[in-house]
Amino acid sequence: MNAFNRLFPENEPVIGLAPMAGFTTPAFRGLAAHFGASYTVTELVSARGITYDRGLCRSLRYLAPPDTFSHVPFLNFPASDNAASIINKRPWGIQLFGSVPADFAAAIDLIFEETQLQTAAFVDINMGCPVPKVAKEGAGAALMGNPLLCGRIVEAAERAASRHGRFITVKIRLGLDQASINAPLVAKTVVSAGATAVTCHARTADQFYSGYADWPRIAQVKDAIDVPVIGNGDLVTAGDLIKMRNETGCDGFAIGRASRGNPRLFMTLRRDLNLCSDQESRQDESTVLDSNRLSAEAWLQIMMAQLDATIERLGEAVAVREMRSSLAFYLKGFPGAATFRSRVMKPETRDGVVAVLRDAADSRAKHM
Template identity: 40%
Template sequence: MELNIGNVKINGNLILGPMAGVTDLPFRILCKEQGADLIYTEMVSAKGIQYNNKNTENLLTVEEKERPVSLQLFGADPHIMSETAKRIEHRNFDILDINMGCPVPKVVNNGEGSALMKEPKLVGEIVHAVSTAIQKPLTVKIRKGFTESTANAVEIAKIAEANGAAAIAVHGRTREQYYSGRADWNIIRAVKEAVRVPVIGNGDIFKPEDAKRLMLETGCDGIMLARGVRGNPWLFAQVREFLNTGKILDKPNVFEAVDMMLRHARLSIQYKGEYIGIREMRKHVAWYTTGYPLAAKLRQHVNEIEDYSQLEELLNQYLNSIKDI
């Protein structure tokens, strides 16, 4: 199923959602190889770009081979957001997205992320300012609402569309839920019925059957995979196969998982250097090994690794320990 966002044609509708500390360049490349059709970056602070924060350059780096890419900005000042959008538009991304869903306190307390769900008028001003400042399509990612009693995703989506948004991504949880409980897919359907632009459904896609059910229950145009792909980039290939043929692909065996971890580590080192790359791999190894035998013991030791050779040795020891099982 094709997905068109503004003038950007996407060859399918499986989307890697933005996750701070997860969807960096190395992981995005792996997800692209496994079949992600559209890739979101980690969210980037508009103020950070404005003030030339040294950490933003890595967040803005996009490789040709991962495109089409949606670069996600966060901020709450219409002027700073529009000026930043103009300043970075020449970069190697295809779609600009505004984060209106991040629940973490340090973002929300600045009036950014999901705090914008409480400010419909400001949402309109931000989307209008940014969409008129750039030529590339602009999208927004929202939640069900800030709280259950103020769930206003439909209102916010209509405002965003009226002010120039080319697509809306909806996470079916409120800010007060964070990532607990169940995602409410009914709100995704309600948004889909309320706007004409494409709607991307997000929340609780952990296996291929979830993706199909999301489409059937909501009519959404795109399927956004996020926490379900941590340590599991294969989920994209599994979802595509299931949607196309109804067949469930086997979970990769432990040897394939170890190969992917080592590949991921090499990419991390290539882009970030060994010191940072290996330390960032520790959490990924914990995610990759979930559900495999004797993985708890491996996870105990992974936080001690400091270079690639130590990671390789640890994983080889792990493989040897499970050969007899």
């Protein structure tokens, strides 16, 4: 069995959390893992930046493992199988970007010399980020234009990762633009160089996030390689997952935007796929976590768990600001939500944020 497949229970769909800069923080990854994400991945971190960051002082906050929430009673039921043990069982990876093979090798050595990061199961290489800051260095999605370099990067990264008993996965797009779609070729190249799984976001780099993900192209990647292919792009419902699997034969799914403000999505998808594990069924019975009946109090507790874990890591002032964009996604989908989204942008303290969230929970309770 392939090293990536070995991370997951057999006969369970692989539904991972896609990396998202600014959102897939340790706190959010911990919540996603708790609520059933098969795996989680950090946001993209510069391989070269790590090599200049002795002691990983600046990078550690991004590279850190998913938070475990062992001290949050709400997230610790059933008592015998608490959040910390669930989260610790979920594999997680670190995503690196760069354009120089030696940077990846050096960064991987530094990462796995750091005690806190030794629970990471794999290193994911970003070949899909289209933002100019990354692409202008020839990194991220720009690599799709240079398959040979993609291969050299994976070779160097794989050699380093295997010294530490870890493996490499790669995340690609379809190509630079419609005229140069080459995802099957890039996938073949990185697998020959040692990648053990490939995630394909079915858009070209120049599309950024516009238009629709072109799922049939994922089938072409699947046909080209013999390691797991994780399909990505526009997945929201269990019906989407089923449709993507039927159209592409993909081996798993990565969910990005739809999970923002809703880490429980992974549990909802599993339930809707009728593939809940016993443990998740038990959680469902508690009613607290049932997707349609989530109490306002439980919803509040999830937001506060993320807020408090972020404060613990970054301190109150920084955490309160950085949580704003995430909280804006929680504060959606009920009458008057826009008012709370604008209110939550203002407080500079935990108490101030919690007051807004409590009002939002009260208002949501009246309408649900």
